[in-house]
Amino acid sequence: MSKIIVVSVRVASSDQPCTGGLAVAVDQLLKHPQTQGIWLGWNGQCDSQPGSLRTEDRGSYQAVTFSFTQEQYEQFYCGYANTCLWPAFHYRLDLMDFQTHHFQQYLEINRQIAAYLRQIAEEDDLIWVHDYHLMPLAHFCREQGMQQAIGLFFHTPFPCPEILRSIPRYEQWLPMLHHYDQIGVQSRGDHHALTAALQTLVPPRTSESGARTVSTDVYPISIDVDLVQALAKAPSWTDSATPIEPVNGPDTIISVDRLDYTKGLAYRLRTLDTLLRSYPTLHGQTTYVQIAPSTRGDIHDYQVMREELESLAGQINGQFATPGWSPVVYMNRAFPAGQLMRMLRRARVGFIAPLRDGMNLVAKEYIAAQDPADPGVLVLSTFTGAAQSLQGGYLPVNPFDADATARSLYQALNMSLEERRRRHQHLMMQLRQQDLRQWCEQFLHDLGISSGLNQAHDPLAELPAS
Numbered sequence: 001m002s003k004i005i006v007v008s009v010r011v012a013s014s015d016q017p018c019t020g021g022l023a024v025a026v027d028q029l030l031k032h033p034q035t036q037g038i039w040l041g042w043n044g045q046c047d048s049q050p051g052s053l054r055t056e057d058r059g060s061y062q063a064v065t066f067s068f069t070q071e072q073y074e075q076f077y078c079g080y081a082n083t084c085l086w087p088a089f090h091y092r093l094d095l096m097d098f099q100t101h102h103f104q105q106y107l108e109i110n111r112q113i114a115a116y117l118r119q120i121a122e123e124d125d126l127i128w129v130h131d132y133h134l135m136p137l138a139h140f141c142r143e144q145g146m147q148q149a150i151g152l153f154f155h156t157p158f159p160c161p162e163i164l165r166s167i168p169r170y171e172q173w174l175p176m177l178h179h180y181d182q183i184g185v186q187s188r189g190d191h192h193a194l195t196a197a198l199q200t201l202v203p204p205r206t207s208e209s210g211a212r213t214v215s216t217d218v219y220p221i222s223i224d225v226d227l228v229q230a231l232a233k234a235p236s237w238t239d240s241a242t243p244i245e246p247v248n249g250p251d252t253i254i255s256v257d258r259l260d261y262t263k264g265l266a267y268r269l270r271t272l273d274t275l276l277r278s279y280p281t282l283h284g285q286t287t288y289v290q291i292a293p294s295t296r297g298d299i300h301d302y303q304v305m306r307e308e309l310e311s312l313a314g315q316i317n318g319q320f321a322t323p324g325w326s327p328v329v330y331m332n333r334a335f336p337a338g339q340l341m342r343m344l345r346r347a348r349v350g351f352i353a354p355l356r357d358g359m360n361l362v363a364k365e366y367i368a369a370q371d372p373a374d375p376g377v378l379v380l381s382t383f384t385g386a387a388q389s390l391q392g393g394y395l396p397v398n399p400f401d402a403d404a405t406a407r408s409l410y411q412a413l414n415m416s417l418e419e420r421r422r423r424h425q426h427l428m429m430q431l432r433q434q435d436l437r438q439w440c441e442q443f444l445h446d447l448g449i450s451s452g453l454n455q456a457h458d459p460l461a462e463l464p465a466s
Contacts, residue, residue, distance in 0.1 A: 002124040003036040004029075004444065007117065009077070009133035011041040011063050014056065024361060026130065028224050029440050030061035037061040038120060040113070042077075046070045053116055064120060068109075075105035078299055081133045088167045089132055089156045090262040090356045095301055098168040107136060107172075114140035121148055126447055129180075131155050139176035149451030151182040153219065153443065156358045157385075158190040161197050175202050177214060181451040184219040184443050186358040186385035191218045215450040219443045220389035221359050224436045225368045225428075231341040232369035251286045253409060254347035256340065256362045257354070259292040259332065261305050264355040264381070264399045269312040269328070271353075271399070275406040276320050276327060284325045286413060289347065293334035306332065344369040349412045350378045352386070353399040359385035363394075367427045375424035377412035379405075389434065393427035 012023040030037040043054065043065035050072070056063040068077070079102030087095035114137055121127060127150045129137050138150045164170050174197060177183060185191050194216055253272075257263040272288045292309065296302045313330040320327045335343070344350065350366035363378060363386040370376055378394040380387050387396060395412055397405040 002122070002126065003038060005038045005040060005117070005121055005125050005127045006030065006130065007113065007127060007134060007137065008039070008041045008130040009081070010044060011039050011065050013044065014058055014063070024223075025221055025436060025439075028227065028436055031059075038064055040064045040116060040120065041066075043067055046073050050112070053119065064116075066113075066116060072105060072109060074298075075099075075102045076109045077133075078296070080106040082296055083299060083301075084167065085132045086156070087261075088163060089159050091157075091159065091163055092261065093163065093166050095261065096167070103169045103172075110134060110136040111140045111143075113137060114144055114146070117141060118144050118146055121146065123148065125149075126444060127151070128153065128444070128447070135173050136176045138179035142179045149181050149447050150179070151184065151443065151447040151450075152177070152180045153184040153221075154186065154190065154194075154358065155221065157187075157356055158185050158194045158197075160193045161200055164193075164197050164201065171201070174198070178202070180214050182443070182447040183214055183216045184446075185216070186218070186220055187388040188218055189388065190358070190385070191216060215446065217446060219439055220385060220434060221361065222389075222431065222434050222436050222439050223361055223364045223368060225431050228341055228365050228368040231338040232345040234338055234342070251282075251413065252289055252347040253286065253349040253351050253413075254289045254291075254343060254366075255351045255353075256291045256344070258295045259302060259306055259309075260295065261301060262354055262356055263292075264353055265290065265292060265309055266305070266312060267355070267399045267402070268351060268353055269309065269316060271402045271405045271409070272327065273316055273319075274402045275409050276316070278403075278406055279410050282410075282413070283320060283327075284322055286327065287325070287329060288327060288351075289329045289331075289343070291331050291333075291335065291340070291343075294332055341365065341369045345371060348376045349409060350376060350380075351409065352378065352384070353381040353397055353405065354384060355381070355399055357381070357384040357386075359389070361386075363390075364431060367424065367431055370424055372421070372424060372428070374417065375420050377415055377420055377423065378427065379408050379412050390427060390430055393423045393430070 006026050008026060012027055026039060030039055039061060045067045046069060047067040048069065050069060051067045054065050056065070079099065083097040084102070087093070113134065117127065125148055127148050129150060129152045131154060135152070138152065141150060177198065183194065185194055255268060257265060276282060294306065309330065313328045316328050317326045344366045350363065352360055352363040352366065354360060363380055363384065366376070366378055379397055380394040381399050382396045395408045397408050399405060
């Protein structure tokens with residue numbers, strides 16, 4: 001029986017809350033009891049020498065992991081992947097840093113992961129690779145003789161050709177994308193950028209890989225709506241590990257993001273400052289809850305950003321706080337999924353305003369977590385995949401415009417119950433039509449077609465019914 005092998009740069013820990021859209025989506029996909037799957041990736045540890053593969057049984061799937069050396073971690077993960085590709089893919093060329101030996105390590109790590117894949121993959125398996133860290137992976141798999149169906153999904157935005165040409169060594173890894181059978185992106189804009197890059201920046205002789213021609217399409221990632229709703233409605237005492245939840249009431253504005261400069265967290269705090277200055281009636285009434293667990297803390301730009309956010313939050317509280325009320329509650333840690341969904345449910349406004357984001361699943365989680373009888377309002381950046389995949393129902397904002405965004409927040413806080421219900425119903429109807437299962441099914445189905453697999457080898461039959 002064929003199985004699904006998911007490959008990502010890192011496998012989520014089994015004893016920590018998942019953070020980030022990729023980890024949450026993959027974990028939920030593979031936890032379905034009828035899915036035969038393996039999750040392959042780095043275990044988050046650094047050893048003096050690269051270790052052998054380690055297998056952990058997680059019930060419905062196996063986590064197969066490996067370690068990096070400190071040098072590999074610094075040059076591959078902190079280096080080319082996250083100080084060159086990540087900022088460039090989010091249109092922050094000013095933060096891009098390139099070193100030749102980092103790129104060489106980027107290729108070498110992908111070559112090594114291909115060797116690991118060859119050890120565990122069987123002939124009729126489907127291999128689903130995730131994100132920019134592993135773009136060359138299919139190339140090295142083919143070099144090692146692997147003929148399995150291999151697909152790639154970009155959780156990040158895909159940069160337009162003008163930005164792409166600014167990335168050092170793009171001309172080496174971009175042609176390698178043609179060794180995939182299927183490539184998926186989050187939005188029509190990303191798809192336009194990807195196809196334009198493959199058509200204009202790749203030499204004609206590399207447009208095919210043997211008998212393979214890469215197929216591309218749009219697959220907006222989503223959530224398990226039923227799971228989010230169940231977690232949001234569960235009694236708070238079911239989270240015995242963290243029974244105390246932050247102050248979170250009917251006048252709360254909530255944001256949940258990884259600590260990352262693409263999320264625009266400083267812009268949001270400045271918008272809150274504008275909101276409080278413009279609408280004094282909110283003083284003592286409205287609290288902004290920002291949950292921002294740290295990631296990539298070894299990268300200097302992230303350290304600077306954390307210090308800036310803590311300073312801004314302190315300044316706003318110092319300016320506006322009164323006895324018994326602080327306008328900003330800033331928490332630099334992750335929360336268990338159940339606790340987080342309940343906080344989303346109790347907030348009047350979900351303020352999701354990254355500067356650029358491939359999708360942003362928190363926007364969809366906020367919608368699903370709401371009480372349909374008394375729902376909150378989603379205020380959403382237009383620079384997200386979520387804004388493109390959801391048609392209406394939310395309040396669109398430009399996070400660079402503090403005055404206009406503050407007006408939208410005030411509108412959301414004062415919106416009538418009738419309008420809130422109408423907007424929420426419209427958004428929920430869309431979520432039901434594009435949930436996590438549909439995302440998985442469509443990509444894997446198309447991967448099977450692109451690679452020429454027949455129906456007998458289709459692992460979609462193993463996925464549970466809705």
